[in-house]
Amino acid sequence: xxxxxxxxxxxxxxxxxxxxxxxxxxxxxxxxxxxxxxxxxxxxxxxxxxxxxxxxxxxxxxxxxxxxxxxxxxxxxxxxxxxxxxxxxxxxxxxxxxxxxxxxxxxxxxxxxxxxxxxxxxxxxxxxxxxxxxxxxxxxxxxxxxxxxxxxxxxxxxxxxxxxxxxxxxxxxxxxxxxxxxxxxxxxxxxxxxxxxxxxxxxxxxxxxxxxxxxxxxxxxxxxxxxxxxxxxxxxxxxxxxxxxxxxxxxxxxxxxxxxxxxxxxxxxxxxxxxxxxxxxxxxxxxxxxxxxxxxxxxxxxxxxxxxxxxxxxxxxxxxxxxxxxxxxxxxxxxxxxxxxxxxxxxxxxxxxxxxxxxxxxxxxxxxxxxxxxxxxxxxxxxxxxxxxxxxxxxxxxxxxxxxxxxxxxxxxxxxxxxxxxxxxxxxxxxxxxxxxxxxxxxxxxxxxxxxxxxxxxxxxxxxxxxxxxxxxxxxxxxxxxxxxxxxxxxxxxxxxxxxxxxx
Numbered sequence: 042x043x044x045x046x047x048x049x050x051x052x053x054x055x056x057x058x059x060x061x062x063x064x065x066x067x068x069x070x071x072x073x074x075x076x077x078x079x080x081x082x083x084x085x086x087x088x089x090x091x092x093x094x095x096x097x098x099x100x101x102x103x104x105x106x107x108x109x110x111x112x113x114x115x116x117x118x119x120x121x122x123x124x125x126x127x128x129x130x131x132x133x134x135x136x137x138x139x140x141x142x143x144x145x146x147x148x149x150x151x152x153x154x155x156x157x158x159x160x161x162x163x164x165x166x167x168x169x170x171x172x173x174x175x176x177x178x179x180x181x182x183x184x185x186x187x188x189x190x191x192x193x194x195x196x197x198x199x200x201x202x203x204x205x206x207x208x209x210x211x212x213x214x215x216x217x218x219x220x221x222x223x224x225x226x227x228x229x230x231x232x233x234x235x236x237x238x239x240x241x242x243x244x245x246x247x248x249x250x251x252x253x254x255x256x257x258x259x260x261x262x263x264x265x266x267x268x269x270x271x272x273x274x275x276x277x278x279x280x281x282x283x284x285x286x287x288x289x290x291x292x293x294x295x296x297x298x299x300x301x302x303x304x305x306x307x308x309x310x311x312x313x314x315x316x317x318x319x320x321x322x323x324x325x326x327x328x329x330x331x332x333x334x335x336x337x338x339x340x341x342x343x344x345x346x347x348x349x350x351x352x353x354x355x356x357x358x359x360x361x362x363x364x365x366x367x368x369x370x371x372x373x374x375x376x377x378x379x380x381x382x383x384x385x386x387x388x389x390x391x392x393x394x395x396x397x398x399x400x401x402x403x404x405x406x407x408x409x410x411x412x413x414x415x416x417x418x419x420x421x422x423x424x425x426x427x428x429x430x431x432x433x434x435x436x437x438x439x440x441x442x443x444x445x446x447x448x449x450x451x452x453x454x455x456x457x458x459x460x461x462x463x464x465x466x467x468x469x470x471x472x473x474x475x476x477x478x479x480x481x482x483x484x485x486x487x488x489x490x491x492x493x494x495x496x497x498x499x500x501x502x503x504x505x506x507x508x509x510x511x512x513x514x515x516x517x518x519x520x521x522x523x524x525x526x527x528x529x530x531x532x533x534x535x536x537x538x539x540x541x542x543x544x545x
Contacts, residue, residue: 057131060122061138063115067265068145070112071273075152080105081491082484084158084194089223093153093230102493106483106500109156113483116265117476123259124468132251135258139245142262143238146272150234154226154275157485158194163277164225165189166201167211171220176201176208177367192222194490202370204320205359206284207277230275236283237272238262244460247290252464260460260468266475267453276450281318281325282457285433288314289461292332292429301343308336308344312351319352320359323371324440325454326352331433338428376401377446380501381481381509383517384408384445394510404445412443418524424463434458438467441474442517448485449478466523474516481509 078095079085081102086093154160166176168189181197184190190197201208210232211225218224241262248254261267271279292311315329329352336345360367378389384404385393392398399407419435426434441447441455452475459471481504484491488498 054126054131056122056129057126057133060119060124060126063119063122064263064265065119065141067112067115067119068268070108070115071155071265071269072145072148072152074100074105074108074112075149075155075273078153081486081493082106082109083153083155084161084486084490086153086223086226087188087192087221089221091224092151092227093223094151095153102491102497106493106497110480110483112269113266113476113479116269116479117472119265120259120472121469124464124472127255127259127464132255135245135251135254138255138258138263139241142241142258142264142268145263145265145268146234146237149268149273150231151227152273154230154273155484156269156274156482157276158490159277159485160226160229160275161192161194161222162196162199162201163203163207163211163229163275164215164222165193166203166208167213167215167225167229168220170208170212171215175364175366177363177369188222189225195487200370201367202374203277204281204322205363205367206317206320207280207322208363210277210280226275229277230272233275233277233279234272236279237267240279240283240286240457243286243290244457247286247293247461253461256460256464260456264456266449266479267456270450270475270479271453274450276453278322278450278453281321282454284314284318284321285325285328285454286457288312288318288328288332289430289433289458293427304341305343305347308332309347309351312348312353313355314351315348316352316355316357316359319356324437324444324451326356327436327440328433328458330436331429331431331458334432335428374446375405378404379446379448380506381478381513382445382447383510383514385506385510386514388445390506394507408443408445412439415439415443415520418521421529422524422527423467424465426462430458430461434462438520442520447478447513449475449482452478466527467520470516470520470523473519474513477509477512477516481505 074080074082076095077098077100079097080100082105165181165184169176169179177200180200181190181193211229214225214228214232218228241257244257244261245254248257270276288311291307291314294307311332312329315326315332318328319326329348332348333345336348378384380390386395387393387397388399388401388404416435416439419438423431423434425431437454437458441452452471455471459468483500483504488501493500
């Protein structure tokens with residue numbers, strides 16, 4: 042051993058290849074579940090040729106769930122090892138990692154979605170819009186014997202909860218896919234994969250140095266948990282995340298390139314993209330708070346007005362086009378309590394795990410109170426970064442950890458803003474949360490519709506509904522503890538220039 046080589050760096054060189062190998066194995070597991078065809082973790086797409094391509098191996102439900110659990114565990118272990126290697130000073134090249142993530146995303150795009158049946162809901166909403174029906178009042182049951190209506194599984198009596206831009210994307214996918222369920226799902230998967238890749242490139246471009254580009258490659262583009270949840274899972278959250286990331290990119294570019302007129306137009310552009318994010322999924326619009334805060338502190342009223350005008354123009358026009366009944370299901374959803382959530386300890390189905398029976402009208406109020414507390418804690422403790430990015434991260438993390446309804450793919454927005462922060466202990470907390478949520482939804486389907494044998498129903502009643510609320514409460518406690526343990530980040534106050542003296 043070279044005496045000049047520090048021992049921690051040698052260990053890092055061993056940790057990183059092992060971590061990347063675990064990530065590669067996990068991606069192989071996710072892809073195998075997709076390629077093997079319909080199973081407990083993959084709903085059938087119906088007859089038809091062409092993509093997405095898969096076999097019809099008839100995988101046993103126990104084997105499918107075991108392989109999914111192993112792939113999630115390997116993904117978490119691989120990312121943890123990579124984070125440990127970076128913490129010890131080893132910095133691999135980001136380019137090859139980015140390329141591997143792009144290839145994985147494209148592979149998932151041409152194979153059937155895995156993990157839930159949500160993509161069948163998306164296809165049916167797009168089909169409703171293509172038929173001239175209102176997906177915000179129409180349900181799968183209303184479609185009768187229509188192939189799209191029959192394909193829907195868990196949410197047969199639920200109208201769309203998604204924003205207008207998502208609905209229009211779904212309608213476009215019906216046209217692009219030849220008006221078949223299989224073709225529509227393929228079009229949706231391909232759009233998701235391309236947007237996911239684009240987000241990775243934007244995050245890489247926004248990074249100001251090679252460590253930042255490494256974070257973009259490792260924690261987004263090649264992150265096996267995100268590739269599984271957002272790309273292989275075909276969840277439309279990636280569309281809203283794309284608009285949110287572009288808004289932050291435009292906003293931070295405006296900080297570095299400052300002409301007054303240019304800054305106002307950039308603020309309008311960031312606002313327009315924020316409005317697009319709001320017109321997809323409301324929480325993605327939180328990044329607008331990140332864009333607004335530096336303008337507010339600097340009293341740049343013109344830029345703040347331009348930001349608001351851009352957001353209101355785009356979001357307002359989108360919702361006006363589909364009708365404000367699009368908000369109905371969103372209002373209902375605000376009182377839901379998901380099973381794998383700390384709030385399920387005291388509220389939700391059966392009065393919660395602890396049988397407290399918190400009134401459902403009180404849950405949103407307490408959730409908002411917790412969010413405010415977390416905003417204060419995170420505002421003191423998150424590592425220093427661009428002011429807009431850091432503020433957006435504060436708001437997004439506070440929402441993620443305070444919300445009463447959480448599913449694993451919702452974490453994609455948190456990872457997108459986390460990438461733009463420096464390396465810190467918050468990376469580990471986010472990793473623990475996403476792994477726990479992913480394991481809670483093995484799979485994210487009704488156990489009867491998924492064909493799970495009675496011996497596996499404990500995955501829902503035991504793991505998801507009873508164990509994981511405690512686990513995620515512990516993760517929340519770790520977040521609070523980490524915030525309290527860190528020294529408050531100093532507020533950067535710009536000193537105004539001294540006035541010029543009298544001419545000589």
